[in-house]
């Protein structure tokens with residue numbers, strides 16, 4: 270057993286935490302899967318390495334999965350930490366409820382108990398930008414408008430409206446979503462091109478300035494539709510228009526500046 | 536082609552706020568200023584209430600162009616609704632363009648309650664520009680895909 274597994278087993282045994290969410294070996298050697306550890310014995314199964322790609326932060330807002338009392342530990346990747354911080358900033362999870370933990374390269378466990386420690390850890394461990402994503406966005410930008418419309422129509426016509434992209438995203442936490450509203454039913458529930466496009470526009474607009482770029486939406490899509498390019502593009506736009514700093518509370522679209530610049534309102 | 540363009544009457548939906556642009560459009564009428572009749576006005580309490588979905592629904596329902604208009608910055612009846620709206624439009628516009636939706640068909644204006652003449656001008660200008668672009672068939676095709684496919688099979 271790794272030293273950090275032992276540390277977590279001890280925390281579960283002495284009641285420091287009531288539950289630990291992490292990763293365990295998956296059904297194939299290439300994969301890991303989420304694990305909920307309720308006792309010290311289960312903590313032996315926890316793993317942490319490059320195969321851990323699920324965004325565990327998605328569970329932090331799911332009250333039905335969490336014990337009512339006690340602290341909850343999370344053995345987190347940097348993407349999970351970023352999502353957890355965003356959830357705190359949006360007042361979706363109270364600061365003391367979760368004990369986020371990062372595992373360093375030598376198996377050193379770092380405890381990140383509050384928003385400030387998360388902020389510092391994330392700043393010290395920047396994730397590299399994915400050059401493939403940037404290249405794809407550039408390719409689409411270089412197309413004519415008609416080509417872009419044809420590209421996205423073709424692409425999103427394949428969407429089966431499974432909403433896995435919504436389920437996988439830690440920041441898509443509304444308990445009642447616009448796609449289930451039927452008065453008015455703005456987005457038709459069946460899978461056809463226009464409602465599919467409208468669904469993605471809604472998903473992405475609701476993510477504007479909030480998306481942490483973890484890529485969980487794309488990873489979850491059974492059709493491998495490049496929907497993460499939409500959120501990424503919007504992040505680029507927001508960075509360009511409003512700067513890369515995000516408000517410490519709330520988000521980019523819940524605030525404004527009287528000096529916001531535009532050149533299209535006459 | 537040019538003859539067709541002259542014959543084409545664009546359908547424009549205008550989403551406006553109650554306090555400034557709607558009152559401004561009223562003033563256009565009471566001042567007896569003549570302007571293009573292609574516009575259908577939908578009144579909202581505030582530009583901040585103009586959900587981006589309304590714009591998409593207008594296109595889906597057959598609009599060829601859209602006007603979005605409200606109080607000038609610092610004139611909002613609710614202080615900051617138009618500032619919030621402006622931010623949203625900046626972001627929304629970027630996304631639509633990336634998707635290949637024709638952003639030239641959505642015109643944004645600030646028209647105050649005193650600007651009856653400006654309202655007539657912006658409507659005329661929008662109608663002229665949309666007339667030049669022609670009907671928004673690209674979007675209509677996707678919106679009416681059942682009718683379109685059936686027509687193709689007949």
Ligand code: SF4
Pocket residue numbers: 437438439440441476479480481482483484485486487497500
């Ligand atoms: S990348 Fe996708 S899953 Fe991750 S935060 Fe952004 S929208 Fe959500």
Ligand code: SF4
Pocket residue numbers: 427428429430431432433434435489490491492493494496
């Ligand atoms: S995960 Fe993919 S197929 Fe499912 S709703 Fe999202 S975009 Fe459509």
